[in-house]
Amino acid sequence: MTDVAVACGVPGFSVTNVSDPLVPQQWHLRNTCQKGFSDTPGVAGMDINVDAAYGLFNLTGSGVTVAVVDSGLEIAHEDLAANVVPGGSWNFNNNNNDPTNPATDGDHGTSVAGLIAMAKNTVGGMGVAPGASLKGFNLIASAQTLTQFIDSLGASMASPQSNDVFIFNQSFGITTFAPITVNPLEESQYLAGVTTLRGGKGALYVKAAGNGFEVGCAFSGVSCDNANFDPTNTLPYQIVVGAVAASGIKANYSSAGSAIWVSAPGESSVRTPLSPRTQGSRRACDGDERSNGLREGFFEDRCEHERVQQRGRAERLV
8 A cells, every 4th residue: 555645736726817808707706896797786705706616626627527408509619619528419400419509699508508618718708617528409499309308318328428417507497387297207317317327426407497586477576487387496306596696686587486406696697699588398598597507617616526536535545
C-alpha cells in the first residue's frame, strides 16, 4: 500500500475575471445590482454563489453529460459547439443527429443549453457549468409520442442514445385545470432512470415548475396554475424548480405548489438568443427555463465534485 496525497483544491477562476463579454451582466452568477438583463432592480448577493466552486475547486461540469430535452439545440452555435457531444443529439423529425431548430427568431432549447453550458471562450456569456457536455433531443418540436418521450429520458441506447446522460433538463410542462393521471410507462422510466443510469448512481431529472402563477383565474396573490397540475411534477423522481427574480423575490410568473424542491434565478438571465413559445401537448416554459437551466448547472458541478472525490479515494488505495 502506497500513501498517496490527493490535492483537494485546484486553482480555478472567478466570475470577476472571465473575459466573455456578457458575463458582467449575468446577475445570476454574481449579482451586483446590474440591470442589463433583469426585469426588476437587482439586490447585491442575490445569485447562486457559484464563485467558490469555480475558484476553490475549478468545478465546471467537466465529465458530466446533460440532455436538453426541448425544442432543439443549435449544435454549431459559436458559444455551444465546443461542449456539444459529437453525434450525440437527436432530431425526432428528421431522424438524424442535428436537432437545430430552423426558426429564425430564436430557439428555446438553444437558450436553455446556453444557460447550462455556454463555453468559457471569450464569446458571449458563460454557462453555469461551462465545461459540461451537451446533448439535445427536440421532443417538444416532435410528434411527442410516448416512445419519443421515454427515449428522450434515458430509455434508448441509440437514435437517440440517452442512457449515458447524467442530467436531463425538462423546461416544458402541461397547462391544465382538469385532473390528469400520470402515465405508468412515463413513471416507470423516471424510476428506472434514477436507479440504474449514471453507473447505478441514478440520473437527475430537473423539471420546470411552470409559468402559470397569474394565468387562468381572476384571483390576486395566489397561484392560478399550481405546479402539481402537471402530472409528472408530482413524481418523487423529479427536481421541480421555481424561479426568483434578481431582487430575490419570486418571479411573478412562476407557479407555486408543493412539488417544488428549489427555486433559482429566473426572470431575464443572460442566455443564447430569445425564443418563441413552442406549442404542443407539452410546451416550453419560457420563464422557468432560466431557473431550471441554472439549477441544472449547479447539479453538474456537484456531479463533477462527486467524480473528483471518487478518483481521490481510488488514488489513496494505490
